[in-house]
Amino acid sequence: MKRPRDSISLKKTLVTGATVSLAVLVAPALADQQPQWRSGAELYNNVCGYCHKPEVGVGTVLQGRELPVEYLKVMVRNGFNAMPAFPASYVDDAALAELSKYLASLPPLPPKPTPPPAKPRPGASP
């Protein structure tokens, strides 16, 4: 989607002085609006993965489970318990399709080892 560039960004970022170092310091504004997410990996690494990557452990692990895009869409649009919902302005359908493909390309987690015996729950009753 094209959108007009902001006059401030043009004016202010062009006045960056002569030196290369200053040009780096005064970073240019982003170009015209990009496609929402460049890939499924980018979406996963910048949104979903913050909870759902195996090493994080906040949300259910998604990788390698071949979750169909329809399933992802229901979860993302409705949310589930504490999982927030995301409208299309944040994550559009095309990005979800890419996400589904990307998740399927990741290896599934190895089966969990047998858990140790449950801890006693001393003092469970007041």
Added chain:
Amino acid sequence: MTEPTNAVLPRGVTQEEFAEALEKFRAVLGDANVLVRSEQLVPYNKIMMPVENAAHAPSAALTATTVEQIQEIVKICNAHRIPVYPISTGRNFGYGSAAPVQRGQIILDLKKMNKIIKIDAEMCYALVEPGVTYGQLYNYIQENKLPVMLSFSAPSAIAGPVGNTMDRGVGYTPYGEHFMMQCGMEVVLANGDVYRTGMGGVPGSNTWQIFKWGYGPTLDGMFTQANYGICTKMGFWLMPKPPVFKPFEVIFENEEDIVEIVDLLRPLRMSGTIPNSVVIASTLWEAGSAHLTRAQYVSEPGHTPDSVIRQMQKDTGMGAWNLYAALYGTREQVDVNWKIVTDAFRKLGKGRIVTQEEAGDKQPFKYRAELMSGVPNLQEFGLYNWRGGGGSMWFAPVSEARGSECRKQAALAKRILHKHGLDYVAEFIVAPRDMHHVIDVLYNRTDAEETRRADACFNELLDEFEKEGYAVYRVNTRFQERVARSYGPVKRDVEHAIKRALDPNNVLAPGRCGIDLDSYRKS
């Protein structure tokens, strides 16, 4: 074209009137940016509050990409008396998320306005649009190797600075009081005018993000936690990245220690020895963000008994209070301040200090250190798994940074929460003089009885704290009218006088923070 019947309508607006307004919105935005189908609107209606979703259901959502479009939208809203609820990224979890304050309001979703207009790493500021997220900013700073650091709240990666600052949210770095670091905003007013605060009205000015005050009345604050305008650009200051960052934790065994912790911290914060927004987290906050769940310890309903919490402390090494802070600066500065800090705790004779070297990648130290150094993560969402079920409300009374006051507030909150079968899951966010006493009222929203209890609990928390002269600094949309009453009638009269002057048709988010010309009556 035959207009389908809308299931939800704005208050006092007929189906025909609404259809006419929607056609005008489509002319401005295009069909794809006027959302009325239920499957399009459902993401805006996911809430964590103890009330039916229907109470906060939108009638439509608009996605705009330019200031000019927003100017046109407010004109249409005025012409048809359509109430419009602007959101930036809609990630205000526990405060209402993306849902409108009143049923039937249309959402104005600004997520697609996601341009980082400027980052000036010499003058250390940013100017952004509402849809920019902290995660986006972080990536941009990293990719361009800019020597600056962000400050954000815990939903950092997916939330954004405009929404957080407009709600006067806080973070964990030395720039953690975000509204204090805001400098210059652009606001579309209800009449369609575009107002720039501070130096922003001066043609050719290059100090809009440099000097906050401008000339005459300084009105930035008037637009935060309010409904007088739609913020379309915001400037804020960035902290220069320090050469040395030294996070640390101090673990205290007993609940009563809060008095000494706070009284020890206050002078260190006042003097700037510890420059950042320190956190003092309770055991259950620590537990939730480290992936412990209530079900691992307790199967009975109700609050988690103190005996279980003490057992959790023994099992895990967590304290009754867990203090996280950091030092920033050159090696010499950090070394000097580290000596002052450690000497202070040694003199107190309490508190086990944990450094980054000792903690390694252990949670929750790791995510706390990241938040204090401007690295986004969502680790704290582990709190939502503590009890499960997706219910969360932030009860956040302001406290003096005085130990006896913190103890009093903690005891009062815990008593009320336990009475309603819920847990005290809290942190104090420490400024030099004040504390944000942030309590996550967690409950199972899929359990109707527990949801009713949570609602009653929140009401009682507000009532009982008010009797002691305490009030919250921010609250979810269900309780905004109630909290507005805590601050007295004159303030409300002034707020409504401003509303009448700037938005006489009451179209901008009526009800936000209790400001609503239709329902407010001067006392």
